[in-house]
Amino acid sequence: MNILNTGKFFMIFMIFIILSSIFTITFPLNLYPDYLSSQYSYNDTVWAVFLKSNSLLFDNKVSDTFLIFDYQLYLTPQIQILNIFSKIIPFSGYENCQIISVFDKLQFLFITILFITLLILIDNCIKNKSNKSNKSNLIFVSSLFFPITLTSITIPSAEAIYSIIIMFIFSRVFDKNISLGNYLFLLCLLIYAYFLDSGNWIVSFLFLLNIIIMKILIEFNKKLFFIIFTIIVFGIIFFSNEFINLLDTVYQSNKLKSVLYDIEQNGADKKNLFDLISRYLYFWLTLAGILTSNKMFMILNFLYIISGFCFVIHIIVKKKVIINNIINNNFYIIIILNIIFFPLIIISLLPLHAFGKYYIFMIPLILSFLSFYIEIRKLLLFIVLSSIIFMLNVQFFIY
Secondary structure, eight states: TTTTTHHHHHHHHHHHHHHHHHHHSSOGGGGTHHHHHHHHHHHHHHHHHHHTTTTTTTTTEEETTTOOHHHHHHHHHHHHHHHHHTSSSTTOOOOOOOSHHHHHHHHHHHHHHHHHHHHHHHHHHHSOTTTSSSSSHHHHHHHHHHHHHHHHSSSSSHHHHHHHHHHHHHHHOOTTTTTTTHHHHHHHHHHHHHHHHHHHHHHHHHHHHHHHHHHHHHHHHHHHHHHHHHHHHHHHHHHHHHHHHHHHHHHHHHHHEEEHHHHTTTTTTSSSHHHHHHHHHHHHHHHHHHHHHOOOOOOOHHHHHHHHHHHHHHHHHHHHHHHHHHHHHHHHHHHHHHHHHHHHHHHHHHHTSSSGGGTTHHHHHHHHHHHHTTTTTHHHHHHHHHHHHHHHHHHIOOO
């Protein structure tokens, strides 16, 4: 079965729409990461847009309500569409209830789905005629099925659109047949993503930049590359406090000072090896959907993911050619090293950045790598079932 043809891809995308809609309706609001700040910023920003349509935004009565106007959220397609309609239709009867309803979430999701469709259509129009494969699109949509991704994109926030964009970029940026037009399109999206979520953007950009630098270095001298890589990794891990203090001294960034203050307030500045390992494990468990943001253990997902992981290890060990391909392919080496060590380095520097959602850009790369050795339809089926089990676990084992 050729899962890459347009008809099959359309069917997969429809399954994503249905599954994401069910997830949006059933997933409890308090299990979303930072759900309180998300609901306050969303409702206040929407209210501000409504009030602005009636020229009341700067009224003294409005300023007394202490609205949290989220400029990053304001840049999302959802709020921009709302802003356009607010200039046509008066919304004087709107009340800020400070609670995100299911209708709000579905409305936001509907435009998110349209945004995803638009990204795919534009990218396909720009593609070279010789490169009309749907594989990159399939990797992208498959990545959206992950529980951690659904958690990120079904809550009304700027981070939802950022997550879509960054996963779209990483699903095709390393494609050998990508055209100049596609690169320019991805560059525009990358710039847009910065304004949506500058904090998470820096992490994903450093990952991308690191791969480019490592690729140049490994092509120049493989032995030198491994020496420098080892020194940098262990140097940053064991001297993380000194390194972050040096960055703070050099850049004098308010954003960095705020992050360091949060680390200190949460007692995460007292680092040790056990704490680093536990946070690194927390990263993988949340990325895989085994732990939620509030550390609820998903027993069904744990058993399912572990069985899938054992299956992948079995295939790799059984087929020695896979190991040889990895060893002889510099790009595979770089990707694997970054997937393993990049989060470890970031967590050692910024202990509060251990949650899986900060690293969802790695999911398309993991799937892309696995797709060379496991049929993409099997990977997709495994991911879809993982999300279904995740939702069942939430409904019947938590609530």
